[in-house]
Amino acid sequence: MLSRLDNRTELCSYRRKTKEKSLVSRLSSLVLVFLLALPLHAADDFFFKANELYDQGRYKESVKYYRAAIDDGRYEPFAWFNLGNALVQLGKKEVAMVAYKRTVELLPDFVKAWMLLGDLYYLAESPSDAIVAYNRAIELGTETDHIHFALAECYMKGSDWTLAQKHFERALALNPDRMDAWYGLAEVYEKLGDYEYAVKTLKNALQMTATAGADVHYTLSYYYRSMDSTRLALNEMENGVMMDPENVSARRYLAQMYVKNESPWMAIFTLEEGLRHKKGIADLNLDLGQIYFTQKRYDEAFExxxxxxxxxxxxxxxxxxxxxxxxxxxxxxxKAETLYARIRDKK
Known part of the structure; x- marks a missing residue:
């Protein structure tokens, strides 16, 4: 959630809800004291009224007051920044980008504005501009897992696997519980065709973070299939379904793997176990019917x-x-007529 900047309070974070310790990391406390010591006049009314409206979620109304504060000039850089936040909330990201650009022109050391500008560039499919903004934030002394993850994603878009790997690894060094960074790093190795290291990466994730879930096992299964290791692929799908027993799609896929591995009895067991969870009943029964039909167990298939x-x-x-x-x-x-009669009566 984006938050307004108030010259009396701290900024709230916008991605992972971690708090910054000051309004702007490069603004000295003397500057803040100077702002507070100035006498009140119309600019205060505009700026603080806009902040009040923003805090109430009245973003559209806050815009005109931020613009009035900008015209007055007294709180101009802060008003530009808060205006950008309000515009993001209103879905006007391109205009917000202009506001953040103006902010960093007036306050070149304003880290938060550089980070948000990087995010907007990334969302606008302009990774090269995003890289410049994120790197500027790092130059200013702010290094977070978010920045490194975002940089890695930008380099991925440009197929620069070396720098993508570097920043995914740095993001994980700062936050080992960041599961999307583990996936990103594994994807780098996948793009390089190194499935062994992709597997190793996700195995490390399972050991180092409690946030790893069933999807890790499903992805590992995919990697093992790419390595032509059917047994290990099956094992990982089994592990995933055990962790995520109500995932109907995964269960059906596992059953298909058993069928292809000439283990129809395991496929039947897997599907029947799924029926116990009362989810995906139609699809699971359809799959069971197809297996029974293939085995010429027609009565069971019909049911x-x-x-x-x-x-x-x-x-x-x-x-x-x-x-x-x-x-x-x-x-x-x-026998056929008996079955046709049941079909007609849907019994």
Missing amino acids: CYMKAWRAGNSQGRIGAENVGHIFSNAGDTE
Whole structure:
């Protein structure tokens, strides 16, 4: 959440909600004392009224007061900065960029403005400009995991894997719990075709951060498949589903892996376990029906197809009709008609 700058209070952070210890890291306390010592006049009314409106979430109303404070000139750099924040809240990022640019023109050492300017450049798909802004913040003595992560993402966009790796690693040194940086670093190795190091990176994440979840195992499974290691890929998918048992998509994918690995009994067990969680009933029954159909266990296939259809998957009806066709083509018309009657009655 972006916060306004008040010459009496600290800035709130905008990404990870960590607090800055001062308004501007390069503004001396003497400057702040000087601002507070000035006599009140119209600029104070404009500036503090705008801050009050901003704090109330009345961003559109605050804009005109920030502009009035800018015209007066007394709090101009701070008013430009707060105006930029208000414009971001209003979704006017391009205009906010102009406000932040004006801020750093007036206060070249204002770290927070450089960081926000970097974020807007990044969102505007201008990584080269974002890199300049972020590096300026680092030059001014502010080094955070956010800045290094953002720089790494910018270098990724330019396919500069070496600098991307450097900044992902620095982000992790500052904040080992930053899971997106672990993924980013692993992706660098993936882009380089070094799946072993990609795997090693995510294995380290599992050891070093408590924020690693099931997605890490799913990604590891993908890497192992890329390395043609079916057994390890299966193991990681199993680990992921164990951590995330209600993930229907992952469970279905694991079942498909078992089928391809000629372990249909494990696929059936996986899908049946999923049904216990009462989620994705239609899709799980459809998959079970297809496995049973392939094994020529037609009665079981029919029941699963009907359950899938009754649960909302129209493919279940097609599967059930195909079972009826099997009996009809085999000459068992009585059995086929019984099944067709159930389909007509959706029972």
